[in-house]
Amino acid sequence: MMNAAPASRFLRACAGLPVDATPIWLMRQAGRYMRNYLDVRAKYSMLDCIHTPELAAELTLQPIKAFEMDAAIIFSDILPPLMGMGLNLEFVKGEGPVLHNRLERPYDIDRLATPPAEQTMSGTLGAIKLVSAELGHHTPLIGFAGAPFTLASYAIEGGGSKTYQRTKTLMYNEPTAWQRLMHKLVTVQADYMRKQVQAGAAALQLFDSWAGHALGRLDYIHYVQPFNTQLFHMLADLDVPLINFSTGTSSYIEAVAQCGGTVLSVDWHMPIDEVWTRVGTDRPIQGNLDPIALLSNWRELKFRADDVLDRIAGRPGHIFNLGHGIFKETPVDNVKRLVDYVHERTLTPPTGGWA
Numbered sequence: 167m168m169n170a171a172p173a174s175r176f177l178r179a180c181a182g183l184p185v186d187a188t189p190i191w192l193m194r195q196a197g198r199y200m201r202n203y204l205d206v207r208a209k210y211s212m213l214d215c216i217h218t219p220e221l222a223a224e225l226t227l228q229p230i231k232a233f234e235m236d237a238a239i240i241f242s243d244i245l246p247p248l249m250g251m252g253l254n255l256e257f258v259k260g261e262g263p264v265l266h267n268r269l270e271r272p273y274d275i276d277r278l279a280t281p282p283a284e285q286t287m288s289g290t291l292g293a294i295k296l297v298s299a300e301l302g303h304h305t306p307l308i309g310f311a312g313a314p315f316t317l318a319s320y321a322i323e324g325g326g327s328k329t330y331q332r333t334k335t336l337m338y339n340e341p342t343a344w345q346r347l348m349h350k351l352v353t354v355q356a357d358y359m360r361k362q363v364q365a366g367a368a369a370l371q372l373f374d375s376w377a378g379h380a381l382g383r384l385d386y387i388h389y390v391q392p393f394n395t396q397l398f399h400m401l402a403d404l405d406v407p408l409i410n411f412s413t414g415t416s417s418y419i420e421a422v423a424q425c426g427g428t429v430l431s432v433d434w435h436m437p438i439d440e441v442w443t444r445v446g447t448d449r450p451i452q453g454n455l456d457p458i459a460l461l462s463n464w465r466e467l468k469f470r471a472d473d474v475l476d477r478i479a480g481r482p483g484h485i486f487n488l489g490h491g492i493f494k495e496t497p498v499d500n501v502k503r504l505v506d507y508v509h510e511r512t513l514t515p516p517t518g519g520w521a
């Protein structure tokens with residue numbers, strides 16, 4: 167829990183405190199919609215960028231310099247920790263991530279290692295040190311990790327998936343192997359997230375991108391909820407907010423919220439006022455603009471941003487964000503206009519002094 171009241175908008179909103187204007191940052195804000203990201207990536211591979219602190223720091227800071235973002239997120243990816251466990255990860259151009267030696271049988275799970283993060287993710291930890299020193303207290307830096315289910319799905323499918331057939335078949339047929347896999351992932355991720363805070367991260371986000379796409383409510387409660395709950399519990403003593411992100415989970419958002427986390431980050435399927443009715447208005451919420459709105463004209467984009475803000479109705483505890491990552495086709499001007507608009511529309515004049 168937080169000790170003194172935090173000063174930055176983002177950390178105040180995460181604590182449910184009033185803010186001078188609604189904080190905003192965008193998931194995947196350092197990415198291919200930015201010209202200078204593409205310039206760096208033309209020279210260095212994705213894994214080089216992740217494992218070289220100076221490159222990761224530069225990419226992290228690009229959107230902070232270009233826009234008035236209220237938080238930075240460290241440039242990395244959710245998948246590299248799997249490399250330290252023994253999986254052979256490659257980012258294939260035009261295809262996305264591929265795990266060449268995917269987990270096929272329980273024996274493969276038992277062979278996975280659980281090394282400490284400083285051995286396997288020292289590039290990201292080093293980048294966090296560089297960026298947090300450069301940003302100081304003004305712009306908080308968010309560290310992150312993938313949730314056990316989402317990571318397990320990549321490790322078992324060997325990459326992305328539409329149906330999660332292999333993952334669910336292993337989960338159903340080999341429930342004890344599934345538990346061993348999830349425990350290993352919880353161990354590795356809890357250690358990694360803690361060390362990101364020690365390196366200077368001011369908040370942590372857990373990305374459970376695919377559980378909601380793959381699983382119905384009962385499977386979520388049985389096969390996912392215990393492990394996300396355990397992970398949040400293991401991090402609860404840290405002095406930073408924990409953001410619990412998922413997509414496709416509207417039909418069982420209560421079960422997602424119950425896992426823990428200071429802030430619940432939701433996609434655009436359900437309006438935020440309804441999320442609040444279901445999980446309690448005391449829970450800070452992050453979201454939930456459809457990222458495709460950023461591809462449309464300003465009238466449509468403003469209409470959708472206004473809808474999010476109208477439903478918040480000035481209640482404290484809101485961090486404006488997308489419901490999922492920004493698309494590479496997004497016009498940079500739309501990002502700037504959205505960020506500025508959210509600040510301008512929500513700005514409250516300082517109290518005290520002459521009215």
Ligand code: CP3
Nearest residue numbers: 193194195196197239240241242243244262263373375491
């Ligand atoms: O938000 C940020 O600016 C920080 C960087 C960040 C990346 N990946 C960089 C990245 C973060 C927070 C992630 C998280 C991530 N990675 C998730 C969870 C969030 C989500 O979107 O659900 C997932 C599922 C991944 C796995 C992943 N990495 C995929 C599926 C892909 C390929 C698809 C795609 O969007 O290109 C990646 C590659 C990746 N990770 C890129 C970036 C900037 C693109 C690399 C490139 O082609 O230049």
